[in-house]
Amino acid sequence: MNPSSLPLIKEKVAGLPRYNAGLPEEYVRDHYQVGHIARLAGNENPFGVGRLAAAAASAAIAELGKYSDPESRRLRQALADRLGVESEAIVIGNGSEELIALLCRATVRGGERVVTVTPSFLLHEIYPAEQGAEVVTVPMRADFSFAVDEIVAAMGQGCRMLLLSTPANPVGSMLNGSELMRLARAAGPETLLVIDEAYYEYAREETDHPDALQLLAGGRAPFVLLRTFSKAYGLAGARVGYGIFSDPHLAGALDRLRTPFNINRIAQAAALAALDDSEHLNQSLAHNHRERQRLAAELAGRGYQVAPSTANFLFFALGRDSAEVAEGLLRQGVVVKPWRQPGYQQCIRVTVGSRQDNDLFLSALAAVMAAPN
Numbered sequence: 001m002n003p004s005s006l007p008l009i010k011e012k013v014a015g016l017p018r019y020n021a022g023l024p025e026e027y028v029r030d031h032y033q034v035g036h037i038a039r040l041a042g043n044e045n046p047f048g049v050g051r052l053a054a055a056a057a058s059a060a061i062a063e064l065g066k067y068s069d070p071e072s073r074r075l076r077q078a079l080a081d082r083l084g085v086e087s088e089a090i091v092i093g094n095g096s097e098e099l100i101a102l103l104c105r106a107t108v109r110g111g112e113r114v115v116t117v118t119p120s121f122l123l124h125e126i127y128p129a130e131q132g133a134e135v136v137t138v139p140m141r142a143d144f145s146f147a148v149d150e151i152v153a154a155m156g157q158g159c160r161m162l163l164l165s166t167p168a169n170p171v172g173s174m175l176n177g178s179e180l181m182r183l184a185r186a187a188g189p190e191t192l193l194v195i196d197e198a199y200y201e202y203a204r205e206e207t208d209h210p211d212a213l214q215l216l217a218g219g220r221a222p223f224v225l226l227r228t229f230s231k232a233y234g235l236a237g238a239r240v241g242y243g244i245f246s247d248p249h250l251a252g253a254l255d256r257l258r259t260p261f262n263i264n265r266i267a268q269a270a271a272l273a274a275l276d277d278s279e280h281l282n283q284s285l286a287h288n289h290r291e292r293q294r295l296a297a298e299l300a301g302r303g304y305q306v307a308p309s310t311a312n313f314l315f316f317a318l319g320r321d322s323a324e325v326a327e328g329l330l331r332q333g334v335v336v337k338p339w340r341q342p343g344y345q346q347c348i349r350v351t352v353g354s355r356q357d358n359d360l361f362l363s364a365l366a367a368v369m370a371a372p373n
Helices: 003-008 025-032 051-063 073-083 096-107 123-130 148-155 177-186 212-217 248-257 265-275 278-301 322-330 355-370
Strands: 090-093 113-118 134-139 161-165 192-196 223-228 241-245 313-317 347-351
Touching (some): 051 278, 073 090, 073 241, 090 096, 096 123, 096 192, 113 123, 113 148, 123 134, 134 148, 148 161, 148 177, 177 192, 278 313, 322 347
Antiparallel strands (some): 223 241
């Protein structure tokens, strides 16, 4: 960067950490001279895009000379019909990350407190900090469950926004109904509850998974539920997320902030078709459940502390620096995500991939861990 540009940049922006989006497949192949790449860092669906979504995306290419619907009307209405809400209560984002950024821009003022957890999806910290917020991070418990008492205590000292994911990214544990309601009761009308449910589809079949939309709708606190097509629906490259808002006026505020054509034609068509592809979704969920259990059992059997997960990834403690282990895995074509937040630098998050890629990860991990430091 040209030093003369530095005075132009706001101090709060210059000091922000960089989000680690992981290494692209092409870089790993070229840099490490490996053939097959096991992409186990981004929590992508190993089955990829479904048949119906792929066909819809292909058909939409013929219309690329035209702008997309700036309101994503058909997609919003389809989601509203499934969820039993008004379409005005739904905002479509270029991934749910865009919606997190817009929510912070619309509601968070400098000096206000935003409460989240750690380890976390780092954008839950970056975007509030960008607005000058005081970001309060509450550590997960030693067993990687939510420290609900501590979160409530932090909210009691003032809280403009409670921002957390369930299932938790990167840990995988989820809030049950009573825990979610306790957090909701601790929030007054001046606190916005932002519940990031990016892994909702993987967790919703769990016995104690709460219906957050139903539970929060009867409370006094305003809320937003964030979901995405990137994970279970296999559309990570399309970048389509959506927010379900308790207040259509808040949804309207985000509509005024987002770029007019934030969801392109191909992405809208693919997401709309993916909603109707229950075969692809059910196949993906069943595979994930089987392989997640198998991976967790194997890792626990090797002596690693594995967090209980209801998502499509596992988070586990190695007892060694995770960056060094991840580098060793890269040399064997396995891409995972070493966690670098303070206190968790010996932890790795690994996506539940195909059986072949999971086996490659397990054998590569054994080889790396057996090698001398």
